[in-house]
Amino acid sequence: MGPGGCAxxxxxxxxxxxxxELDAARAEQQHNPSVQALSRVEIDAMxxxxxxxxxxxxxxxxxxLEELYGSLRLEVVYEPGERIAQVSIRPGRGSQRVRGGxxxxxxxxxxx
Numbered sequence: 001m002g003p004g005g006c007a008x009x010x011x012x013x014x015x016x017x018x019x020x021e022l023d024a025a026r027a028e029q030q031h032n033p034s035v036q037a038l039s040r041v042e043i044d045a046m047x048x049x050x051x052x053x054x055x056x057x058x059x060x061x062x063x064x065l066e067e068l069y070g071s072l073r074l075e076v077v078y079e080p081g082e083r084i085a086q087v088s089i090r091p092g093r094g095s096q097r098v099r100g101g102x103x104x105x106x107x108x109x110x111x112x
Contacts (some may be wrong), residue, residue: 083111 038046057065073090088106 038084085111 004074060068075088075090077086078084079086086106086108
């Protein structure tokens with residue numbers, strides 16, 4: 001603290017900025033819908049709705065796939081010793097945000 005109990009001028013701006021970020025995060029949290037678990041039936045219905053995704057992807061133009069994978073922020077980490085691929089997607093909202101997207105999906109695939 002500076003003379004008279006005031007914060008040093010060099011600390012005021014970072015403290016104000018941190019408070020603004022905290023306020024913005026709280027406001028965003030209040031406006032985001034709560035997470036709800038999906039039932040097995042709902043998941044199966046979504047998969048059925050998507051149809052043959054593998055067939056569609058295997059016949060797609062590589063440039064379009066690159067754009068799709070980029071928008072999903074697809075990441076694949078292959079562990080050759082275990083023959084496992086860890087696949088993650090983190091769909092965004094048009095632009096990357098500091099705290100990331102609202103959800104991510106990660107799965108491990110055992111390759112035979």
